Amino acid sequence: EAQVTQNPRYLITVTGKKLTVTCSQNMNHEYMSWYRQDPGLGLRQIYYSMNVEVTDKGDVPEGYKVSRKEKRNFPLILESPSPNQTSLYFCASSLWAGNEKLFFGSGTQLSVL
Amino acid sequence: KQEVTQIPAALSVPEGENLVLNCSFTDSAIYNLQWFRQDPGKGLTSLLLIQSSQREQTSGRLNASLDKSSGRSTLYIAASQPGDSATYLCAVETSYDKVIFGPGTSLSVIP
Numbered sequence: 001e002a003q004v005t006q007n008p009r010y011l012i013t014v015t016g017k018k019l020t021v022t023c024s025q026n027m028n029h030e031y032m033s034w035y036r037q038d039p040g041l042g043l044r045q046i047y048y049s050m051n052v053e054v055t056d057k058g059d060v061p062e063g064y065k066v067s068r069k070e071k072r073n074f075p076l077i078l079e080s081p082s083p084n085q086t087s088l089y090f091c092a093s094s095l096w097a098g099n100e101k102l103f104f105g106s107g108t109q110l111s112v113l
Numbered sequence: 114k115q116e117v118t119q120i121p122a123a124l125s126v127p128e129g130e131n132l133v134l135n136c137s138f139t140d141s142a143i144y145n146l147q148w149f150r151q152d153p154g155k156g157l158t159s160l161l162l163i164q165s166s167q168r169e170q171t172s173g174r175l176n177a178s179l180d181k182s183s184g185r186s187t188l189y190i191a192a193s194q195p196g197d198s199a200t201y202l203c204a205v206e207t208s209y210d211k212v213i214f215g216p217g218t219s220l221s222v223i224p
Contacts, residue, residue, distance in 0.1 A: 045213070107155070
């Protein structure tokens with residue numbers, strides 16, 4: 001089944017403890033991206049990647065890192081999480097950037113205490 | 114800077130009604146516009162994608178239109194059903210490959 005898989009689904013952590021949210025797609029998509037969704041602010045793009053080893057900042061990249069060493073994987077790294085990063089995170093992918101539908105993962109609900 | 118807005122923020126209609134959701138964007142330099150559906154606690158599902166050179170797209174009871182010059186898109190849902198209840202979001206892909214989402218319209222279809 002074609003899908004975007006995020007893990008974990010729920011995560012509670014404490015301030016400053018490094019964490020990684022994984023994202024994997026099995027559709028051989030070139031374009032992948034991360035978003036956070038907050039009440040009243042909607043979905044905002046954090047980082048995106050056009051292909052392996054190519055990443056770019058979205059609108060809210062501060063406090064996040066990403067890497068794209070393989071086409072299928074695009075992990076989101078929070079080196080030192082803070083409470084303002086408590087949010088619902090989504091990974092998405094498409095065949096390539098521009099004029100292709102985006103496929104979304106099920107989301108990761110992160111709480112930073 | 115591209116901004117996307119959606120009106121109304123919430124909508125409640127009786128089953129069987131036709132309805133229109135609106136999306137506006139400030140910069141007409143877009144690659145495409147997508148309409149998504151989001152169910153509570155779940156991810157987004159792409160419903161329709163309209164390329165910048167297109168005027169509309171249709172899928173079943175859904176029809177989306179795009180007017181780039183005026184910065185507007187509409188999503189028309191015919192003969193609404195309770196299963197259509199969800200939040201509907203529009204998003205534009207800009208010339209820098211960024212995707213900007215609107216805040217969404219929460220739709221409730223009452224049986």
